Amino acid sequence: MKKLPFVKSAGLAVAAVILALFLLHGLGLLGWWDNLLARVFSPVNQSLQRFGTSVSQNYRDASDQRDAAEIIRQKDQEIAKLLAINAELTAVKKDDRVLKDYFKLTQENKFDYLVAQVLARDVISRDAVKRNKLIINRGARDGVKTGLLVVDQAGVALGKISQVKDHLAELSLLNSNDCQVAVKIQSDAQTMGIAQGELGLSVRLDFVPQSKKVEVGQLVVSSGLEPDIPSNVVVGKIKSIDQASVNSIWQKLAVEPVANLEDLSFVAVLMPKQSFSFE
Amino acid sequence: MWLRVVVISLVMSLVAAVQIAFLPALNMSATINLALVILVLSVFVASRRSALFCALVLGLIFEAWSFWSFGAMIVILTLITILVSLAVDNFFTNKSLYSYLLLIVVMTLIYELYWLLVASLPAPIMIDQAFAWLLLQKMAVNTGTGIVLFYMTLGLSNSFQSVILIKKKY
Known part of the structure; x- marks a missing residue:
């Protein structure tokens, strides 16, 4: 041999x-x-x-142009709906301003934004289907820790910090399997649930009781039940309700993230402010 | 010798940067595995020691950027280099485009199965349709990259040239 x-x-x-x-x-x-x-x-x-x-x-822009006519038609419809909503909101705005001032006192001072640059997508995708983890240039030395929420420039949720090194951190996007966010549906009932990524492609909303009435298009925001995550950060909109799950205890809802999770160069980590200490 | 070490380190650093930052940002459904293709190519055109050194340098750089358990990257990259070397020494010629491409396909399979195993531990691996389809796509893009790099190497080096059969019309 x-x-x-x-x-x-x-x-x-x-x-x-x-x-x-x-x-x-x-x-x-x-x-x-x-x-x-x-x-x-x-x-x-x-x-x-x-x-x-x-x-x-x-x-993507080049390929999107083919569908431009259809997109314009859909956007026109959305604008018409938004105008109607806007009229209602203007009336509410006056009262809201006063309440907001009170709210700012307690809420705004609790969190800082730490802007970070996206350095890479994960070297190896854990979900083996789609890359949905980003590596950012902020780490433990900057005060980043696991579980913190990450938002885009509009303040819309992108995902959560899943792992941290000294100078780097891994951001699991909302559609990542290991990203779970405690959320509520913005409606009169303020229904609570947990938004979780599915196969790196979509986000599903679990643990919503069957008794709660949910409609497609309702806004999903963070509930604030998790430590270090503020409430009312926009996560997405209800996309569909799984009819097959009608007989189970919980409803299964599909959520469409509002933020664009594809082309990200900068993100902001929502940092809780250090609590005051005498040391 | 040291000059070679420096040159290899610089080239592998560039390869790692492209692999980590540029290729995934393209958002292709199957990302090209440039590092794997370069390692297979290095066994064909460079010495075994140089190829192993490439694997170690690439592995160490990837480890710094990876959030997996330490060593997972170094182990698979050196394993691939050793397997390709063994295959070339015992079963294939190192002067053929086809053996080179076949090894790229086989190593892509091993690489993806390895990460599937690591990702699913301690549970057993589950190969579903989505994974199989992605694997095929990765094999295709890696083979395409391998062909491009092969002809680039052919122009720059004579490592392959000595036995490339060129049909001449007399």
Whole structure:
């Protein structure tokens, strides 16, 4: 049988190197390497990520033009509906302003926005179907921790921080399997539920009792029941109600995220303000 | 020797940056695995030691950006390099486009199954239709990338050229 000199010489050396790396990592002696790479690669990755996103955006814009007529017709209908809603809201606005001032006192001072740049999509997708995790250039050293909500420039929810390193953090988008947000449906009943990503493609709303009346198009916002996540951050709109689940205890609702989860270059992490201490 | 180490490190850093930041941002349904293709190519055109060094450098850079358990990336990249080397030493010629492309396809399969296994641990792996379809797409885009890199290498280096059969009309 033919000898395998490659395995004998280099194979052992590689095994030794890998074992040494595991040992160094286990002892926490490779942290500097992660930090160094994060700092050195960040500018390059930011540029490459932005370039890739713009290429993808241009391609999508070009293909979208074919459907432009249909989109304009739909938008006209939406504008007509929004005008009607706007008329009602103007009346409510006066009262709301006074209430808002009170609300600001308690709510606004609790959270800060930490703007972060998207450096990459996850190197390997955990869902094996669609990449729905982003790596951002803020980490534990900036005060980012797991479970914090991330929003876009309009303040609409994009997802939650799922893992953190010193200078990097992983953002699980709303449609990611491991992203769960406690939400409520904006209606008179203020129905509570949990929004969870499904297969990296959509968001479903679980644990909504059958007794609660839900309509397609209603707004889904964060409930504020989770620590470090404020209430009333827009998550999405009810897209459809699963008729097959009528006989079960809970309703199954499909939610359409309001934010564009595809072309993201910047995001903002909602940071809770440090509580006052005497130390 | 040190010059080679520096050059390989720089080239692999560039490959890693493109793989991490640029290719996923294109939002293709199946992202090109440039790192895997480059590793297979490196076994064909460079020495085994250089190919292994490429795998280690790529693995170490990916580890810094990956949120998976430490070592998951280094292990699969070195494993792929070793498997390709063994295949080339024992079963294939290293001077053929077809063996090179076949190895890209096989290594894509191994790579994706490995990550499916790692992702689903401790549960057993479930191969569904969506995964199978994505795997086929990845095999196709990696093979396409492999062909492009093969002809680029052909123009830049003579590693493949010595036995490329060119039909001449006499």
